[in-house]
Amino acid sequence: MEIAINTEGQSPLFAQLVEQIKQRVLDKSLAPGAALPSIRQLANDLQLNNKTVAKAYQLLERDQIIQTKGYRGTFVHPDAIANCTIDLAAWVFAQLAETIETLRGAGTTDSEIRIAFADAMHNRQAKEN
Amino acid sequence: MEIAINTEGQSPLFAQLVEQIKQRVLDKSLAPGAALPSIRQLANDLQLNNKTVAKAYQLLERDQIIQTKGYRGTFVHPDAIANCTIDLAAWVFAQLAETIETLRGAGTTDSEIRIAFADAMHNRQAKEN
DNA sequence: TATTGTACCCACACTACGAATGGTACATAT
DNA sequence: ATATGTACCATTCGTAGTGTGGGTACAATA
Numbered sequence: 001m002e003i004a005i006n007t008e009g010q011s012p013l014f015a016q017l018v019e020q021i022k023q024r025v026l027d028k029s030l031a032p033g034a035a036l037p038s039i040r041q042l043a044n045d046l047q048l049n050n051k052t053v054a055k056a057y058q059l060l061e062r063d064q065i066i067q068t069k070g071y072r073g074t075f076v077h078p079d080a081i082a083n084c085t086i087d088l089a090a091w092v093f094a095q096l097a098e099t100i101e102t103l104r105g106a107g108t109t110d111s112e113i114r115i116a117f118a119d120a121m122h123n124r125q126a127k128e129n
Numbered sequence: 130m131e132i133a134i135n136t137e138g139q140s141p142l143f144a145q146l147v148e149q150i151k152q153r154v155l156d157k158s159l160a161p162g163a164a165l166p167s168i169r170q171l172a173n174d175l176q177l178n179n180k181t182v183a184k185a186y187q188l189l190e191r192d193q194i195i196q197t198k199g200y201r202g203t204f205v206h207p208d209a210i211a212n213c214t215i216d217l218a219a220w221v222f223a224q225l226a227e228t229i230e231t232l233r234g235a236g237t238t239d240s241e242i243r244i245a246f247a248d249a250m251h252n253r254q255a256k257e258n
Numbered sequence: 259t260a261t262t263g264t265a266c267c268c269a270c271a272c273t274a275c276g277a278a279t280g281g282t283a284c285a286t287a288t
Numbered sequence: 289a290t291a292t293g294t295a296c297c298a299t300t301c302g303t304a305g306t307g308t309g310g311g312t313a314c315a316a317t318a
Binding site: 167168169183186187197198199200201202203239240243 | 261276
Binding site for chain 1: 291292293294305306
């Protein structure tokens with residue numbers, strides 16, 4: 001695992017990690033089924049916090065690029081290569097853009113949309129008055 | 130128009146103005162069809178900026194509580210009383226909550242949802258990588 | 259000419275929210 | 289005893305959005 005983390009860089013550490021691992025999967029230096037270093041191991045190698053590495057691993061697992069098998073360690077997902085090209089962000093964007101367009105069409109202020117959005121993210125009802 | 134604006138208050142000036150006008154409509158001291166002071170007039174009376182009053186008027190007009198007739202001035206909307214009870218915010222909340230639930234159901238991170246939301250509000254495409 | 263509402267430009271300070279990271283502890287399974 | 293992934297709490301920091309102001313200008317109408 002030769003991974004270069006740029007602490008001075010602009011993008012967050014966990015994101016850099018995600019990107020680099022994706023890259024290694026795409027250029028075949030990480031084959032499907034291959035074992036990845038443990039969270040603590042990698043954190044130690046790269047001088048990162050465990051949580052930072054853990055966060056990267058969680059995102060990668062959600063996108064089906066890696067697979068964690070509990071105490072047995074973490075492995076590259078069988079369909080990792082294909083799943084590297086799926087763009088979840090684009091779909092999320094489309095969904096939200098559509099809803100926002102509807103709301104704006106109803107004359108809602110951007111400010112009101114943002115407030116309601118924040119409330120909805122917090123699972124709290126919109127308050128009256 | 131006896132309106133009391135609390136500059137020290139916590140809620141924004143334009144919001145106070147909106148609420149007080151709604152209140153006067155509900156308690157019948159502002160009857161449908163009645164004329165409201167002009168923006169500049171009211172701004173001067175209350176020692177507010179024109180833009181602040183204009184903002185309040187715009188919100189009230191969108192909610193069909195007042196009606197601006199161009200150069201002729203602004204009047205209380207015929208259906209003002211009924212429209213005071215309509216809660217646009219609740220509808221906006223419901224729309225967004227539904228979309229968010231869909232996204233979360235797909236495993237999307239709250240952080241990713243927020244980023245996509247910000248992008249969508251700015252009408253800018255979600256960027257790759 | 260004076261008035262109406264409206265629409266731009268710009269700016270400035272404040273606040274609050276989330277992002278990112280760190281530290282510690284846990285259940286599980288060998 | 290040791291290793292795995294994971295969850296919870298705390299803290300710092302940056303930034304985006306908000307509210308408000310100032311100014312100027314416009315078309316429409318009396």
